[in-house]
Amino acid sequence: MVTLAELGVVREVRQDEDTVVVTVTPTYSGCPAMESIRDDIRASLRRAGFGRVDVRTVLAPAWTTDWISESGRRKLAEAGIAPPGPAPRRAAGPVPLALVARPVAVGCPRCGSAVTEVVTPFGATACRELRRCPVCREPFEHMKEI
């Protein structure tokens, strides 16, 4: 299972006297999983014997897929989800407009083929797109770089 820490959603865990303080950050502004994430963290810590838990939210700096750890990327690939490449770097000045989709090299998490194609850049959740591998002909999801 990919953990919240591996996804970079957990930013800090510390003990403040008798309270465990966990700081989390949302992936996308509208991420509907945030409340479940907070509940799961509270429940896990209570099961581990920590009675007093404070889950805090931070918005800055904004989450980036670059925070997903190596083990998180490996587990995503094992689950059939192509992990994100490096997040796009932005030069100074206004945000550039992309009138054609920027090509991103994504390997197939099933057969390892280096070249795959986009089926739809928007998927079942904000963070994923649907792709297809022309070699093994399987569809798969790719976590988008952000």
Place this chain on the structure above:
Amino acid sequence: MAFDDAYSALTDHDDDARWAYGTGFSDPLASVPSSVPADVDGADLSLYCLMLGDDALILSHRLQEWVTRAPELEDELALANIALDLLGQARLLLSRAGVASGASSLAAVEDVLAFGRDAAEFRNVRLAERSDADFACLVGRLLVMVTWRLAAFDRLASSRDPMLAAIAAKGVKELTYHRDYAAQWVVRLGDGTALSHSRMAAAMAELLPLTGELFATHPVEARLAVAGVAVEPVSLRAEFDGVMAQVLEAATLDPVLPGPPVAASGEGAGRDGVHGPELDEILREMQSVARAVPGGVW
């Protein structure tokens, strides 16, 4: 655990599981340090956050209406995702508006603001509430709205209100691909068949003259811009015009002169709560459950 059982996940929240608003929502800014900078007027900051939050909330609702009606399944996914991002931005901004105005109970403030206000209290620009006659109108309007918003948020990322700055910096990443999506569709339709070209051209010719409201300065914006919290909308004009020119040219569409600036305040201004029947129509649907069963729990 939330994902062990789909049915229990709908009801296992011990906090505030009000189905009218989705399951288990609570303050999206839970425990975020929230003080307002000492020299910033809380009432002004609250109104400004409402303006930006209402733009996103109302536009998001209009996008949601296209789910099950879009030309392709892929575009339903795209529109639903963009609507969700905007709804997330709206939640954060409405919560910030509540904090800045000194609301005592923060857990419900976004719900009260979204579902408890009448049309005259909404601060969105009127372009946000417009209904779309066809898909060309939709992508054209989305392009206009998110091009303005991206330019604004990019500047607001250095706002002196740390919360507004954080919301904006996060939103920039999302608005970047919203704008790309809308621009790519405008080009595809404009540079497409004779029929798609004529409908895209008609949509832009109708929309661009309505953009004046986006660039007029409201007194709240003017005061907060001086305080380093807000942006003067007129300062977004060059970037907006540049993006529009780039898209229209690639779409083989005639450059259309945007509308003259109109007053941002007073008669006819969405920022002051003056709206058309289209906002009433949105609110009737969006607020129906919340108003029928106030605070209802299922």
